[in-house]
Amino acid sequence: MINLPFRSDDLATVAYSVFPENRGQGVAPRAVRLLARWALSDLRLKQLILEASEGNAASIRVAERCHFRYVGTCSGTVEGDRQERTVVFALEGLGSAGQ
Numbered sequence: 161m162i163n164l165p166f167r168s169d170d171l172a173t174v175a176y177s178v179f180p181e182n183r184g185q186g187v188a189p190r191a192v193r194l195l196a197r198w199a200l201s202d203l204r205l206k207q208l209i210l211e212a213s214e215g216n217a218a219s220i221r222v223a224e225r226c227h228f229r230y231v232g233t234c235s236g237t238v239e240g241d242r243q244e245r246t247v248v249f250a251l252e253g254l255g256s257a258g259q
């Protein structure tokens with residue numbers, strides 16, 4: 161599953177999940193690369209945002225393999241009695257001032 165929720169006309173977030181039995185085979189990075197190319201080239205979005213929990217090493221690895229750049233780490237969501245920090249990545253389209 162891969163989603164592209166829009167935050168504005170030219171900015172969207174990428175979110176993904178792979179069934180447990182299919183993980184570790186490069187499915188997510190392939191899907192993210194295909195979606196990113198389509199969103200930045202065909203849809204002409206200026207920027208994609210990818211957010212991962214700080215403890216989600218597999219998801220952070222997906223962002224890195226897809227050449228998203230690290231933006232920063234923020235306080236994120238509260239899970240029970242602990243706060244999980246969120247790592248934020250971005251990928252800009254060609255011609256974007258953010259490159």
Ligand SMILES: CC(C)(COP(=O)(O)OP(=O)(O)OC[C@H]1O[C@@H](n2cnc3c(N)ncnc32)[C@H](O)[C@@H]1OP(=O)(O)O)[C@@H](O)C(=O)NCCC(=O)NCCS
Pocket residue numbers: 175176177178179182183184185186187188189211212213216217218219221222225
């Ligand atoms: C995150 C997720 C989408 C990755 O999908 P995938 O198709 O298995 O991705 P990959 O096969 O490329 O594996 C991810 C990378 O993380 C590594 N990895 C996998 N599990 C890991 C773990 N527990 N700790 C560290 N690295 C891990 C893999 O070895 C791979 O790294 P590599 O490129 O250096 O070999 C999948 O684990 C998932 O669906 N998780 C639950 C939902 C989720 O967390 N979604 C993302 C929300 S931001």
